[in-house]
Amino acid sequence: MPRPGQVKSSGERLSDRIALGVLTRVFPPELVDEVVVECGRAEERSRLLPARVVVYFVLAMCLFSGQGYEEVARLLTQGLERVRRWEKPWRVPTTAAIARARRRLGPQPLKALFARVCRPVAAEDTAGAWYRQWRLVAVDGTVFDVPDTEANGGFFGRPGSGRGQQRSAYPQVRVAALVECGTHAVFAAATGPLSRHEQQLIPELLDRLGPGMLVMADRGITGFDLWQEASGTGADLLWRVRKNIVLPVLEHLGDGSYLSQIVATGDRARRDPATVRVIEYTLGPGDDTEYRLITTVRDPVQAPAVELAALYHQRWEIENTLDEIKTHQGGRELVLRSQYPDGVEQEIYGFLLVHHALRDVIHDTAHRAGLDPDRISFTRTLNAARRHVTDQAALSPLTAGTGPHPHQP
Numbered sequence: 001m002p003r004p005g006q007v008k009s010s011g012e013r014l015s016d017r018i019a020l021g022v023l024t025r026v027f028p029p030e031l032v033d034e035v036v037v038e039c040g041r042a043e044e045r046s047r048l049l050p051a052r053v054v055v056y057f058v059l060a061m062c063l064f065s066g067q068g069y070e071e072v073a074r075l076l077t078q079g080l081e082r083v084r085r086w087e088k089p090w091r092v093p094t095t096a097a098i099a100r101a102r103r104r105l106g107p108q109p110l111k112a113l114f115a116r117v118c119r120p121v122a123a124e125d126t127a128g129a130w131y132r133q134w135r136l137v138a139v140d141g142t143v144f145d146v147p148d149t150e151a152n153g154g155f156f157g158r159p160g161s162g163r164g165q166q167r168s169a170y171p172q173v174r175v176a177a178l179v180e181c182g183t184h185a186v187f188a189a190a191t192g193p194l195s196r197h198e199q200q201l202i203p204e205l206l207d208r209l210g211p212g213m214l215v216m217a218d219r220g221i222t223g224f225d226l227w228q229e230a231s232g233t234g235a236d237l238l239w240r241v242r243k244n245i246v247l248p249v250l251e252h253l254g255d256g257s258y259l260s261q262i263v264a265t266g267d268r269a270r271r272d273p274a275t276v277r278v279i280e281y282t283l284g285p286g287d288d289t290e291y292r293l294i295t296t297v298r299d300p301v302q303a304p305a306v307e308l309a310a311l312y313h314q315r316w317e318i319e320n321t322l323d324e325i326k327t328h329q330g331g332r333e334l335v336l337r338s339q340y341p342d343g344v345e346q347e348i349y350g351f352l353l354v355h356h357a358l359r360d361v362i363h364d365t366a367h368r369a370g371l372d373p374d375r376i377s378f379t380r381t382l383n384a385a386r387r388h389v390t391d392q393a394a395l396s397p398l399t400a401g402t403g404p405h406p407h408q409p
Helices: 021-025 028-038 051-063 071-076 095-105 108-118 150-156 198-208 224-231 304-328 339-367 377-389
Strands: 134-145 174-178 185-194 212-217 237-242 260-261 274-284 287-295
Touching: 021 339, 028 108, 051 071, 051 095, 051 108, 051 339, 051 377, 071 095, 071 260, 095 274, 095 339, 108 185, 134 198, 134 304, 150 339, 174 198, 174 339, 185 198, 185 339, 212 304, 224 237, 224 274, 237 304, 260 377, 274 304, 287 304, 304 339, 304 377, 339 377
Parallel strands: 134 212, 212 237
Antiparallel strands: 134 174, 174 185, 237 287, 260 274, 274 287
16 A cells, blocks of 8 residues: 555656657557558667667657757656656666667658658648649659768768869758648658759659649659650649740631640650640749740640639749748758768658658648637747647546547548
């Protein structure tokens, strides 16, 4: 019998209660445990940092970017020690112990969690997410600076700083992504060394496309083979192309657009050309830049040229999304913290998972209120999620949420 005033041991380990507040709704412990087992990372013995806790730790360090390892661990457990007595005491792990735990975990559980959870989130009536029958999607790439270690430099490479100048201070990892424009939800991603252009990474994303999507891309993403692969998914495309691409007029259409063909280069040129519709326009007074768009949507009645031209500015939503991740979530002048390539990949997917969870919360809140998700501040949501994590003592990770996540298979 415990003495008066003494709290009896709960029989639980404190680490079993570690979660991420509001983010646990999107990444419930049962799902995290599933992907850990699926990736062969389940523990054979009890550890201070079991695999589930390490997954949550990676998410937490991407939520609290800029905080040291040990401080992130404190934030994850703040207040829990005071709630009850635990079967086994838990101490804040050292930085070295956390680094070893991250290496044991590897990137695969984070990638598997991303594949299981991250989907387009817009409902049929979500404001700003649709054009007629199409879900608006954009594809693009970016780079993240990573620590200047021998392992990172050798694997990722670094850019030159300009003619006659030294190379960049940091190696960089390249990331390509698919984003739902109306919600800023990232639902596909691929990483690689700097030497792999976005066009080489994008094919890894295409299995997440399908009929009913309209995919927008800037002129840096071109190529006959990539166009054919992307259109072969059943999705429709609206891509900007450079002015030096030859697009012969095959047929003028009533809305000012015209039909043309694009062809492969080299020995395959002129064989199996792809028919496209071309839309050319300028923005008007003050900006005489000529824009050239090509699309798989050939019928001007189905999608008039003037509407597609106006719609194309939605492609910039992917730029805003990447800025949310790199500048707001990561902090200005973000340099990832991982000292080795597997850790960099793990960290990238941690950032993407946290961002997706925040954007899912934003969409759910906006949808319930009948608002455009753009009306809800990402920064305020980020700060609220951070506060929620440090207030999680009352939240049991085994009862977080009210059921399966709506986008969880």
